[in-house]
Amino acid sequence: MSRRLDMSLCISCTFCGIPGYRISLSIVLGVLDLVTQHVDALEVLLQGLCGGLRETIKVHEICLKTGPNLGAVASEVHLCCSLSQPEPVWSVRHVGGAMRGAGADQLPALVRPVLEAGISNNSLRFMYSLGYKLDYEMLRTGFSFQLHKTVPIAVTITISVTAVHRLPKIHAVDDPQPVTPGLQMVQVSAPASPDNYSEVVGAISGLAEYLAPLVHLSKPGVPAGIVPTASTAAAALVSRGGITKVL
Amino acid sequence: MTVKWLYYWQPSIGVTMSSQTLSIAIKRIEALHGVKTSRWQITASQFRPNQREPVPLVECARELLGVVFSEVPDKYYFALRQEHMVVEADATMQAIMEKLQVYRNRLTILFEGFQYELGDFHIKAGRAVLAHTENLRGIVLEVDYKPLSSVEQSRRVVQDFMEVWQKGETTGQFVPLDPNFSEFNLPDLYSWQHTALQYVTLMAFVFSQQRT
Numbered sequence: 279m280s281r282r283l284d285m286s287l288c289i290s291c292t293f294c295g296i297p298g299y300r301i302s303l304s305i306v307l308g309v310l311d312l313v314t315q316h317v318d319a320l321e322v323l324l325q326g327l328c329g330g331l332r333e334t335i336k337v338h339e340i341c342l343k344t345g346p347n348l349g350a351v352a353s354e355v356h357l358c359c360s361l362s363q364p365e366p367v368w369s370v371r372h373v374g375g376a377m378r379g380a381g382a383d384q385l386p387a388l389v390r391p392v393l394e395a396g397i398s399n400n401s402l403r404f405m406y407s408l409g410y411k412l413d414y415e416m417l418r419t420g421f422s423f424q425l426h427k428t429v430p431i432a433v434t435i436t437i438s439v440t441a442v443h444r445l446p447k448i449h450a451v452d453d454p455q456p457v458t459p460g461l462q463m464v465q466v467s468a469p470a471s472p473d474n475y476s477e478v479v480g481a482i483s484g485l486a487e488y489l490a491p492l493v494h495l496s497k498p499g500v501p502a503g504i505v506p507t508a509s510t511a512a513a514a515l516v517s518r519g520g521i522t523k524v525l
Numbered sequence: 526m527t528v529k530w531l532y533y534w535q536p537s538i539g540v541t542m543s544s545q546t547l548s549i550a551i552k553r554i555e556a557l558h559g560v561k562t563s564r565w566q567i568t569a570s571q572f573r574p575n576q577r578e579p580v581p582l583v584e585c586a587r588e589l590l591g592v593v594f595s596e597v598p599d600k601y602y603f604a605l606r607q608e609h610m611v612v613e614a615d616a617t618m619q620a621i622m623e624k625l626q627v628y629r630n631r632l633t634i635l636f637e638g639f640q641y642e643l644g645d646f647h648i649k650a651g652r653a654v655l656a657h658t659e660n661l662r663g664i665v666l667e668v669d670y671k672p673l674s675s676v677e678q679s680r681r682v683v684q685d686f687m688e689v690w691q692k693g694e695t696t697g698q699f700v701p702l703d704p705n706f707s708e709f710n711l712p713d714l715y716s717w718q719h720t721a722l723q724y725v726t727l728m729a730f731v732f733s734q735q736r737t
């Protein structure tokens with residue numbers, strides 16, 4: 279019997295006041311029961327939907343917080359080290375507070391500003407030198423696909439399926455332990471601008487409908503539950519996709 | 526990428542530096558049939574930690590330096606001199622730093638002028654001014670000898686060129702800024718990170734000159 283967990287659907291919206299930067303919108307999270315067959319089934323479904331290449335995800339995410347007395351207010355920033363290529367690729371990620379108001383409440387998702395920047399591989403020592411301290415870290419592993427839509431708007435949607443692992447020792451990525459064994463996260467995201475984010479929300483919600491046979495996505499704090507017919511749908515997808523598994 | 530060498534104007538004793546110095550330098554370049562190609566601008570900033578209360582003192586770098594090049598607008602470079610570190614980031618990192626508010630911009634210097642092609646030499650001639658003012662803080666040259674990418678070989682050629690080029694100048698001279706790449710763990714191959722280190726060093730020098 280698969281575990282029920284609160285699922286959350288969250289749209290993150292990247293906003294940057296510097297001209298020329300795009301806003302990135304992202305929707306987060308259904309929880310998928312990790313019977314291996316279901317993950318394989320989702321992969322088959324995404325392969326069919328997106329048609330493109332499967333990208334491997336292996337990201338060491340380090341969450342840093344300011345030490346005492348530093349900054350106008352305490353702040354948090356994430357350093358991400360992608361380990362899926364031969365050379366590690368580092369980036370910095372800042373997630374802001376959720377958008378509020380009547381308009382935001384109407385949306386089927388939460389909107390948050392997210393800023394991301396690539397950075398050289400001495401970034402951890404750099405952030406420590408600026409007064410940041412390690413709060414927690416994790417390893418995310420899995421895969422992603424991209425869907426390029428042109429109707430009703432041109433948008434590239436990224437769907438990722440990942441498991442989150444804790445690290446038993448500081449920065450020890452070779453011995454990760456799953457935080458929620460048997461469960462993975464499904465995350466759907468897309469770039470947008472202040473002018474079109476509601477259309478992008480629509481596009482992402484539309485895509486979520488296609489994933490409904492296997493996973494429900496919903497707004498944070500609203501439990502969506504598992505899909506009762508997921509096992510049946512998964513079996514059908516897997517057999518169609520040519521993967522032979524024992525049920 | 527070929528190696529850039531920075532020179533700053535040192536006026537002779539009793540002589541005041543002015544924009545006239547830059548005009549004279551440009552005339553010397555043009556006299557050798559140097560061709561003006563484009564404008565250039567480099568913005569270098571100094572940041573200090575943003576502490577909420579004066580005590581306790583936060584354990585962090587007391588000075589953060591940042592540089593952006595008009596030729597590379599999608600990148601931002603940071604340097605921490607005490608920690609001997611140069612960091613290269615996407616330009617969005619500036620927006621992230623503004624959100625984080627852990628460091629505050631204290632001073633910004635604009636290095637700006639025109640670029641010239643003089644045979645195999647690319648020369649940027651310009652002035653250093655305090656941002657939002659017309660406060661002239663220095664006259665600078667950046668010399669790049671295109672055929673050579675070796676630091677040592679290029680240094681010799683550029684030094685010889687500069688010796689000949691400014692021969693006979695009595696109001697002062699352009700003095701080379703000595704780079705300290707090895708102290709900062711920078712790779713042997715010259716890159717924009719090296720250039721960033723040179724310009725933050727030049728900015729620090731320009732600030733120190735003003736105080737004396």
